[in-house]
Amino acid sequence: MHWNILGHEPAVNYLKNHANLGKTRHAYLITGPDGVGRESLAKAFVKTLNCTNLQANQEFCGECLTCRQIEEERFPDLSFLRVAEGSKDLKIDQIREMQQTLALAPYQSNYRIVIIPDFQKATMGASNALLKSLEEPPSKAILILTADAKESLLETISSRCEVLRLRPSTVEEVKEYLIEEKGIALLRAARIAHLSGGRVGTALGFDQNQELLDAYDQALTDLEYLMTSRLRERLQYVEKLQQRKAASREHFVFLISTWLTYWRDAMIRRESTQIPLVNIEHEDQILEIAKLIRPQIIERILKEHEKALGQLDANVNPRLVIENLLLHLPLVKF
Template sequence: MTNNWNLLGHNWAVDMLRQHVANGTQRHAYLFTGSRAVGRRSLALAFARALTCVQPPAPGAFCGSCRECHQMAKMQHPDLNIIQAEKEGEMLKVEQIRELRKNILLAPYQAKYKIILLLRFQEANASAANALLKTLEEAPSKVILLLTADNTEQLLPTIVSRCEVLRLRPVPTPQLKSYLQEKGADEKKSHLLAHLAGGRTGYALNLLENKEELTYRSEKIEEFKTLLSASRVKKFDYAEKLAKDKEDFRTTLLFWLSLWRDLLLYVAGDRENIANIDQRELIDTLSVQLNLSEAKNLLETSEKGIGQLKRNINARLLAENILLDFPKI
C-alpha cells in the first residue's frame, strides 16, 4: 500500500485524512468537492477503508486485503450506506434521507463506524437538503457522513459549515498522461485522453478502458459538424431525436459544452489548454467566424440547458432553441 492510498493526485487530501485516522480525530462529516470524475468518490471510499481496516500496515493506512477493505472497495460493506439520485442528473429525494435517518440510529453491524456516502449531493432537492441538515446535527458518534458535490455553492451554507471540506483539483495533464501510459496507453492515445479528461482521473480511465466511449465521441463529433451546416428542418429533426432520450441529451450537451469551452479559449488567445486537441481544425474554423462574446454565449447556452434538463421542461423545445443558436459554417 502506497502512502497515497494508491490514488493519483490529491496527496494533500490523503495526508490530512490519514492523520485524522491515525490520531483518531476524524470529523463526523466530510464534503469532497470537485468536477465530475476528478476522484471524489474514490478518495471517499479510500478514507472509508482506512477507517474500517482491521489490520492497517501503518497508522492511517489500510491493508487492502482484509474483509473490511475488500467489502468497502466493492461498495458491499454492511456498514456502508450509499445514497444518491436514482439516475445522474435527477433529484435526490427527501424520502431517501428520511430512510437514512432511521438507519443511522442502528449500531454498526461489523465495523467500528457506520459510513454514509452521499454521492452528487448537489442533486438533492430542497426538502432532502433540509432533512440532511437535521441528520448532521443529530448523527450518533459512530456515524461518519461523506458527501460529494460539484462545489460548495450548490449546497446549503449550513450543510457546508458542518462538514470538513476538501476541494479536489484536477491532476496536472503531464502526470495524468504518464499514469495512462503506465496503464497501457501509447504516446498518442495517452496525450489525447489526458487532454480530454482535463485532469479527471476517473474520466481518463473510463475513456481508456471503454472503447465505446471514444466511438460515441466520434459519432457526436460528426453529428456536431453536420449540425453546423444543417438547415433549420434538419436541426429540428435532430432536436426531436435528442428529446426522446434525456440522458443522451444531457451527454450531448456536455460534449457541446466541451467544444464551446475550447472555442472560447481559442478566441481568447489560449490555444494550449484546449481539451479536444484532435479537433483543432474545427475549432480554428469556428474561431474565425465568432468573437469572444458569441463564443461565451454558446458556452452559457449549453450550461443553462444542462440545468434546465433537470427540471420538468419541454426537452424538444429546449433542443430546438439551443440548435437555433448554432453558428453556420
C-alpha cells in the same frame, strides 16, 4: 500505494492523519467537479479505517476481504445513499431511513459510515432533515457527503462538516497517471486525458467504455456537419435522431454537453494558443472557427448550450430544445 489518488495529496494526508490518530470527525464534505475523484477518496478513507491488513503510512492493503467489500459497496457498516433511479433529487424519506441505520451500533467495525454522493441534489426538506444528524451525531457514526461545491449546500450543513476541496489535475498529470499507473498506451492516454479535462474519474470512465468514446467522437463529427449545413438538414438531423430512438433526454444532454466542450475550446483558442484543448483531434477545425466566428458570438453560443442543458433538466421537450439550439448555430464553411 493504494491511496494513490492523483493530485489530492493534501486531502489524502489530512484523512490519513485523522485515521492514524483516531481523530475522525462525525462529518466530512468532499467537494469538486464530477469525475474528480470524490467518491474514490471517500472509499479510500473508509478502507483505511477498516482494513484488516493496514500497512505503513496508513496504506490500506486493497486486497483483504474488508477492502474488497468496501470497493464493491457491500461492507456491512458502510452504506451509500444515492438519488433513486428515475428521480432528480435526494428525498427527505431517504434521509430519515438512513438516520435509523446510522443510529444503530456498528455491525463489525468501529464506525457506521454513510456516504452521500452529490448532496447538492438534496431537497430542502432532505437538507433540513440531515441537519439533525450533524447537530447531534450518533457516537460511532461518520457521514461523508460529496458535492460539486460547498456553496451548493446550506451553510448550516457545510459549516458542520470538515470540508475537503478537490481540484482537477492538469491534463499532463492525468496523462502520466494513465500511462504509469494504468498501463494505457501513450496516444490513447493523451487523448483520454484531454477529453477528461483533468478529471481522473472521467478519464478512467472513457478508458473502460469504448462505446462512450465512440459516441463522443460521433457527437463532435455531427456538430461539424451541422455547422456546415443549412436549417433543413439540421432539422432532418433531429428527425433522424428521433427515428433512431436516440432522442432520449439523456442522449440530448450528452450531445449538448459534448458540443459545449467544443465551443469552450473555440473560446480558448481565441484567447490563447498555450492552454491545451479538450478536443485536440479537432484542433484544426477549432482554430478555423476561432478565426471565423467573433468571440461575442461564441460566447452567445456557449450561453445557449448552457441554457439548453438547464431546459432539459427542467423537463422542457428535448426536441424543441435541440431544434432551438440548431436554429441559432452559425453557418460555417471550413
